[in-house]
Amino acid sequence: MSFQSKSAARRLLLPLLALWAALLSTGCLYAPVQPWERDLLAEPEMLPAPDPLETSLDEHVYFSKETAHGGAGVGGGGCGCN
Amino acid sequence: MTSLLRRAGLALALLVGLSSGSRAAAPALNEAAPLFTLPGKSAPVALQALRGRVVLLDFWASWCVPCAQSFPWLEGLHQRWQGDGLTVLGVNVDKQRKRADAFLALHATTFPVAFDPEGKVAAAYALPGMPTTCLIDRQGRLRRVHTGFRAEEVLEVEAFIKSLLDEAPPAVPTPEHP
Amino acid sequence: MQLNTLKGAALLGAAVARLLGPQAALAVDLTGLEVEQATLIYQEQGRIGVVEPVLQLRMPLAGEKKLGLRYGFDAMSGASPNGATPTVTHQTFTSPSGQRYSTASGDLPVRSFRDQRHALALDWEQPLTRTLGLNAGLNASFETDYRSLGVSLSLRQDLNQRLGTLTVGASVSEDQLKPKGGLQEGLGSYQDSPTGVSSGAKHIQDALVGWTQIMNRRWLSQVNVGLGWDAGFMSDPYKGVTLVDSQGQPVMVASRSRMVNERRPATRARRTLYWGNAVHLGRDVLHADYRLYQDDGGVKAHTVDLQYWWKPQSGMPGLRLRPQLRFSRQSKADCYAHSMLATTFDATQPAYLSSDSRLAANSSWTFSLRLDLPEAEWGHLWVKPTYMLQRFDLDPAPVGVQGDIDLVPDLKVWMLTLGIGTRL
Numbered sequence: 210m211s212f213q214s215k216s217a218a219r220r221l222l223l224p225l226l227a228l229w230a231a232l233l234s235t236g237c238l239y240a241p242v243q244p245w246e247r248d249l250l251a252e253p254e255m256l257p258a259p260d261p262l263e264t265s266l267d268e269h270v271y272f273s274k275e276t277a278h279g280g281a282g283v284g285g286g287g288c289g290c291n
Numbered sequence: 292m293t294s295l296l297r298r299a300g301l302a303l304a305l306l307v308g309l310s311s312g313s314r315a316a317a318p319a320l321n322e323a324a325p326l327f328t329l330p331g332k333s334a335p336v337a338l339q340a341l342r343g344r345v346v347l348l349d350f351w352a353s354w355c356v357p358c359a360q361s362f363p364w365l366e367g368l369h370q371r372w373q374g375d376g377l378t379v380l381g382v383n384v385d386k387q388r389k390r391a392d393a394f395l396a397l398h399a400t401t402f403p404v405a406f407d408p409e410g411k412v413a414a415a416y417a418l419p420g421m422p423t424t425c426l427i428d429r430q431g432r433l434r435r436v437h438t439g440f441r442a443e444e445v446l447e448v449e450a451f452i453k454s455l456l457d458e459a460p461p462a463v464p465t466p467e468h469p
Numbered sequence: 470m471q472l473n474t475l476k477g478a479a480l481l482g483a484a485v486a487r488l489l490g491p492q493a494a495l496a497v498d499l500t501g502l503e504v505e506q507a508t509l510i511y512q513e514q515g516r517i518g519v520v521e522p523v524l525q526l527r528m529p530l531a532g533e534k535k536l537g538l539r540y541g542f543d544a545m546s547g548a549s550p551n552g553a554t555p556t557v558t559h560q561t562f563t564s565p566s567g568q569r570y571s572t573a574s575g576d577l578p579v580r581s582f583r584d585q586r587h588a589l590a591l592d593w594e595q596p597l598t599r600t601l602g603l604n605a606g607l608n609a610s611f612e613t614d615y616r617s618l619g620v621s622l623s624l625r626q627d628l629n630q631r632l633g634t635l636t637v638g639a640s641v642s643e644d645q646l647k648p649k650g651g652l653q654e655g656l657g658s659y660q661d662s663p664t665g666v667s668s669g670a671k672h673i674q675d676a677l678v679g680w681t682q683i684m685n686r687r688w689l690s691q692v693n694v695g696l697g698w699d700a701g702f703m704s705d706p707y708k709g710v711t712l713v714d715s716q717g718q719p720v721m722v723a724s725r726s727r728m729v730n731e732r733r734p735a736t737r738a739r740r741t742l743y744w745g746n747a748v749h750l751g752r753d754v755l756h757a758d759y760r761l762y763q764d765d766g767g768v769k770a771h772t773v774d775l776q777y778w779w780k781p782q783s784g785m786p787g788l789r790l791r792p793q794l795r796f797s798r799q800s801k802a803d804c805y806a807h808s809m810l811a812t813t814f815d816a817t818q819p820a821y822l823s824s825d826s827r828l829a830a831n832s833s834w835t836f837s838l839r840l841d842l843p844e845a846e847w848g849h850l851w852v853k854p855t856y857m858l859q860r861f862d863l864d865p866a867p868v869g870v871q872g873d874i875d876l877v878p879d880l881k882v883w884m885l886t887l888g889i890g891t892r893l
Contacts, residue, residue, distance in 0.1 A: 221742075221761055222742060222761075225742070225744065229692070232684070238684060238685065238688075239684050239685060240684075240685045240686070241630075241632055241683075242632065242683050242685060242686050243630075244630065244631070246686055247683075247686075249686055249687055249749040250683060250686070250687075250689060250749070252749065252754065254747070254749075254754035254778040254780075254789075255689055255747045255749060255754060256747070257681075257689075257691060257745055257747065259778075260888070261525075262505050262507050262523060262525045262539070262888065263507060263839075263853070263886065263888065265523070265539070266507060266509045266521065266523065266886060269521075270509075270511065270857070270882075270884070271797075274827060274833065274857070274859060274880070274882075275770065275797055275799060275827060275831075275833060276762075276764070276766075276768045276770065276799055276802065276827055276828060277741075277760070277762030277768065277770035277772060277797065277799055278762070279675060279695055279697060279739070279741050279762075280693060280695050280741035280742070280743035280760040280762065281693065281743055281745065281758070281760075282623070282636075282638065282677065282679075282693070283621045283622075283623055283638035283639060283640040283675050283676075283677050283695075284590075284592075284606040284608065284619070284621030284623075284638075284640050285590075285608065285619075285621075285640075287608075287610060287617030287619060287642050287644050287673065288586060288588070288610050288612065288615065288617060289612050289614065289615030289617075289644075289646055291827060
């Protein structure tokens with residue numbers, strides 16, 4: 210299995226990782242949160258997919274219209290629409 | 292593709308390394324439980340004043356789902372064993388008092404509640420999660436720290452409380468003013 | 470769920486089970502059952518329309534386990550492109566079932582189509598230790614000419630006082646397609662080169678490693694790396710490609726446009742890099758997601774999805790408004806061409822060729838606005854209108870009269886989703 214333009218992913222991945230590392234190492238953006246300080250994080254809108262049913266409908270539409278799919282998780286039903 | 296995996300692995304290692312939380316040491320078991328005085332529903336609540344009783348210190352918050360599930364159980368313990376020397380003391384860690392009050396209005400309780408909006412007592416007890424239940428014996432020693440609320444663990448915790456209640460009270464009451 | 474009730478129910482359940490035998494174990498306490506229903510109404514301008522109602526049940530069980538079930542039904546109808554290129558003259562085609570249909574000059578050739586789909590998904594969630602969780606899923610989908618069966622499994626390990634979570638997952642899907650009239654020879658004469666084989670199979674495998682990190686009190690971030698492999702019959706059995714002359718006009722054979730069945734590679738390796746973020750802004754919450762997709766068929770795509778949960782301070786809990794903006798840009802697949810010069814086709818004998826616009830380089834914009842009405846005694850209700858616009862690049866460049874026609878017209882989609890839910 211070979212990808213024709215390996216360099217594209219490489220070009221993007223490295224800056225992303227660098228940015229990530231930078232964000233983590235600057236204390237202003239990364240601060241450990243104690244278990245009793247997770248009030249805001251516990252709100253339903255903070256879930257990666259606050260409404261899984263809505264997400265599954267959306268993903269089904271995108272999947273049927275675009276080549277790119279997946280990435281956020283595994284699973285989900287297939288269809289003959291693509 | 293292998294290079295992608297290698298980079299991903301590197302990134303993960305980086306994350307694990309950087310994300311290890313800085314945390315104060317947890318209080319030792321069988322040693323004196325950290326003392327505190329916090330505002331209560333009306334009057335301040337002091338742990339020291341409860342010496343001689345078994346204290347169930349329950350750290351909770353309005354946003355914590357298992358906390359809500361544990362409240363009927365806590366209320367039951369309070370009703371059942373307060374006459375036998377148990378004090379159930381809820382310590383709320385909400386940043387906003389009005390959220391705690393709204394929660395209390397929904398889950399009617401008769402056991403005392405103290406408010407720790409800055410998390411000072413939560414930090415002193417270095418809570419590993421929410422809710423955390425700390426059991427303090429009649430001598431004021433921290434005997435057990437229990438995290439989470441699961442129905443299948445309830446009976447075992449109750450048995451432990453019973454054993455603490457059965458322990459002899461301090462032979463000489465701790466003098467208030469030495 | 471009150472513990473007393475729980476204990477009581479368990480005791481009662483055990484007593485009843487002793488009296489009545491094993492059947493009594495089926496009597497289940499439905500407290501906590503979440504029932505959600507959503508219906509998607511989807512309409513492409515001039516093309517396909519879909520109505521898709523979905524029912525979802527989620528039942529929390531003892532020991533923090535959770536069972537989920539989702540059933541969806543799609544009713545699709547409308548006009549689907551057959552792959553032929555629009556041209557300046559009237560065109561006629563014959564469908565696999567032998568029906569003739571025609572397309573006016575300048576229009577995108579489409580065949581009318583009608584299908585139904587039943588989709589069922591089961592999901593099981595269970596903690597293995599205090600920090601390790603398991604998630605297993607089964608899904609099945611049935612259409613008249615397509616069937617998909619899949620399983621997925623993932624593990625979540627919380628680390629560092631739950632500041633970070635490592636996710637590892639995999640899924641496998643076995644699909645079967647059984648097109649009307651059987652499979653056609655790839656790149657053979659369009660709908661006129663049967664292979665004698667009635668069905669084809671498609672194997673889909675995915676693996677994913679992810680890391681979720683609590684960055685601070687307001688920010689949750691997630692990075693996933695995904696790999697996927699597809700193998701089998703991956704062509705669209707109903708689509709063809711028109712071969713044109715140097716004037717851009719379809720080459721005519723026996724008063725029909727000369728067309729060949731499309732043919733796509735039998736394997737595809739995919740990889741994705743996903744970065745999702747949820748940021749709490751005091752009251753409102755912003756979701757900002759990015760995905761990079763790349764496959765060995767030449768497609769590379771960047772997708773950005775922004776969603777803003779606006780929670781007006783109204784004293785009405787549950788009232789929310791969420792605007793969404795999504796943008797996706799993909800490059801073309803190596804095998805894509807809206808049409809091909811007959812001379813090029815005959816001289817180069819391409820191994821793969823498809824005019825499916827989903828393989829074309831394109832930009833797709835999605836705008837939506839979700840409104841959640843205030844939480845009521847009985848449950849909640851939400852509604853979401855969506856508009857999607859997809860524009861395609863013209864590649865290869867048009868020749869001759871093709872310059873005068875909209876070769877790959879924009880796709881415009883209107884959607885309306887209605888949701889309703891309650892918890893017992």
